[in-house]
Amino acid sequence: MRTRVAIVGAGPAGLLLGQLLQRAGIDNVIVERQSADHVLGRIRAGILEQVTMDLLDEAGAGARMHAEGLPHHGIELLFDGGRHRVDLQRHSGGRVVMVYGQTELTRDLMQARAAAGLQTVYSARDVRIEGFDGTRPRVVYRDADGERRIDCDFIAGCDGFHGVCRASVPAGAVRTWEKVYPFGWLGLLSDTPPVCDELVYAASPRGFALCSQRSPTRSRYYLQVPLTERAERWSDAAFWDELRLRLDDAARARLVTGPSLEKSIAPLRSFVAEPLRFGRLFLAGDAAHIVPPTGAKGLNLAASDVKYLAQTLQDYAADGSEAGLDRYSARCLRRVWKAERFSWWFTGLLHRFPGEAPIEAKFRSAELDYLLGSEAGLRTIAENYVGLPLDG
Template sequence: MRTQVAIIGAGPAGLLLAHLLRRAGVEAVVIERRDREYVEGRVRAGVLEQVTVDLMNTLGLGERMRAEGLVHTGTNIASDGDLFRIDMSELTGGSTVMVYGQQEVMKDLFDAAEPRGVRIIFDAEDVALHDIDGSKPYVTWRKDGAEHRLDCDFIAGCDGYHGVSRATIPADVLKTFERVYPFGWLGVLADVPPCDHELIYSNHERGFALASMRSPTRSRYYIQCGLDERIEDWSDERFWDELCLRLGPEAGARVTRGASFEKSIAPLRSFVSEPMRHGRLFLAGDAAHIVPPTGAKGLNLAASDVIMLGEALTEHYLEGSNAGLDGYSARALARVWKAERFSWWFTSLTHRFPDRDGFDRKMQVAELAYMRGSRAAQVTLAENYVGLPLV
């Protein structure tokens, strides 16, 4: 079997790239080690930057997003229960974000794949990349007891942090940068109306909390927790009590309680791997970088990566130029590090760190107070939150 581009991983990065290449007339095959139900069912991000919204619309996949997604023109920050609003649209000249869950994005991408001729191979075991340094790379895997091989010109590694793609790059080539945070997020999904029509990020003396949503009838809530916490110790009642306390009396009074149908604990980390290209292998999305969920940059960074990579591959095949491919890693990393900075800063501002003292807490309170009264500080937050432009 042969194709022009082998895409490893059928998550957001892989499928967005596959649709982009198909639209440009570039051949691609997606290889995924799990099945569609697993990939589509993963509970992940819910806030889309304008760049991602525009990409879905450009691909002709935005109809359901436009009908069901929730456009947010602002966001809210609470400091020990005292709320103030950041008017992102007014501060950025009209930019907004869209609340539309990653599960919904994946459903749209999968539903359109077969009708458009986007080929996806599911349940591929023991995926391996070969000759990425040479001129004839290929991918092997096992499926249904048989060995398979896909020859290609380039490989796009879109298989996430634990995937095979980054691990294939020689260790002496890669440079990795990481910050592991000493806490996690305990999150619940519940079919109850959200407590506010926009998100609320709360910095409380007992820890961070986030009030979010997936729809007008489905809420997504998070609280900061220790890495040694167990889900079994968190009954719904205990979670709702802690959430309302951290959100403060104004927002907490608006919380509608109900039975959760999904509950999980996720650790937080910042991670970047450089370069994002080695030979004929290109990394995109979580295969190259991880951001803490504060600020919702993960899916959006994957989208900006594949826009750049899609442009570079299209330029190579349609114009015979390698300039985009040669510049991909530096161009993508320039945006990645800006998003990493924002996610790190916003996490540091809104969470309680167990190793920090009273002085650090006073600095958080002072910065939040400054932000409340400073338009310049609000502009900085807003323009990063809605997403920096591609360059």
């Protein structure tokens, strides 16, 4: 098989890249080690920045997002028993975010790809990449009929943190930066109405909590828990009881409980690999970087990587110049590190850390009090939360 761009990974990053390339006249094939049902079964966050919304429209997959997504103009922060609203639209110069589940976004991109007649290989076994340090890269995999090979001009590594693409780069060619946080998020999904029209971030003496949503009738809640915890140890009743203890009276009064549709624990980490280009291989999304979910940056960073990569490959197809290829890594990383900084800072501001001195909680409360009482502080939160401009 021959194609211009072989994309490894059929998550949102790979699917979005495939759509953008196809609409620019650049043929591509996606290879995914999991089944399509498995990809759609992943429960992930769904807060979209304007950059991501615009890219879905550009990819021809934004119609349902606009029809069913929930625009959010602000967020609410709970600390020291009080609730404080950050008006995102006012303090960011008019920008907002959209709540739209990643599962639904992935479904939209899958359907757009199928409608365009583009090839996606699911359930590919023993995937490996070769030749990316030269001019004849290829992706090799196995299916029920044996070994297959895709010859290509470029490989896009969109296969996540544990994928084969970054792992295939020689150890001396890549540098990684990582911080593992000493807690995780226990998440519960339920068909219950949300406690608020906007997301509620709670900095409680018992630990962090987040009240988010997928629709007017489906909610997603999170509790900060130790890394040693296991989701199966938590009954639904225990989860709801603990959540109540971390909320204020207004949220408790509106909390509707019900059976969980899904319950899991996600560890928190900050991770960046540098550079993101290795010859004809380009990393994008979680293959290149991970952020704590506190700042809602993971999916949006993947989308901005894809925007830069699609533009880079289009420019190369137009004039054959490698200047854009050479700039890809630096363009992405400038934005990545700013988002990593915000996610790290916002996580530290809202969570309790094991073994910390009592004075640390007082420092956090004082900083929150300052930020929420300052136009500059509110602008800092808002402009980072809604997403910094591309190439900004």
